[in-house]
Amino acid sequence: MNDSKSLEDRLRDIEDRLAIYNLLASHPLSADTGEPDFIESIxxxxxxxxxxxxxxxAHGRDEMVDLVESAAHHTAIAGGLAHFGNLPLVELHGDTAVATSYIALITPDGKGQERELANHGTSTGFRIHRLVANRWSLVREDGRWSIAARTVLPMDGSGPALEMVRQAATYYADR
Structure with a gap:
């Protein structure tokens, strides 16, 4: 923590971080519902x-809306698509920020063996379709945080995804 910051600056950092956490937590909900108004708002x-x-x-908000309104995306939603994310690492830089996180794309496993869990019914389970690293670029516009860019790379051991995660891993090196 930078003790030279005023109490007001530290409080603003906390408020910004919480706003960004909420914004990124809304992404799975927006993707898994395909609601265009939701997409347009974030x-x-x-x-x-x-x-x-x-x-x-996608380049531009209209293309983002087109992506989530596509027949292919709604087929995935109807198939039980669920985006499951972790708490991101957020780097604040005034009116911009960068966040790094993982998202797992989870779907029902229609070919799985049915199992019962006490007090929770039966299920064939779920499978992780993909696990991706995300690098989010955020901007404060009119007092509100929005997503300005996002890069998604599969966590498959390849160089690009690993390099993106390594960038975030340096967060504490300069502290």
Whole structure:
């Protein structure tokens, strides 16, 4: 902690961090419902969404809305798609911030063996379809945090995802 910051500055950092946590916590809900108003409320007009090799990107809020309103995305939602994220590491820089997190894409396992869990019924279970590292670029506009860019890379041991996570791992090196 930087003890030279005023109490007001430290309080603003806390409020910013909480606002960013809430914003990023809303992402799975927006993705898993495909609600366009939700998407429009959390992304900047010029957002850039880089989903890595083999998947379509989005440039601008309208393309983000198109992505979640697509028939393919709604097929995934109907199949039980659930984005499950962790608490991100947030680096504040005034009116901008960078956050790094993981998201697991989880779906029901229709081919799994049915099992019973006491007091919770039966299930064939779930499977992790993909685990991705996320690098979120955030900006405060009109007093409100929004997602300006997001890079998503599969955690498959390849260089790009590992390098992105390494960038976040240096967070405490300069403290």
């Amino acid at each position: 992304y900047t007009e010029t957002v850039v969404f880089d989903r890595g090799a083999g998947l379509s990107d």
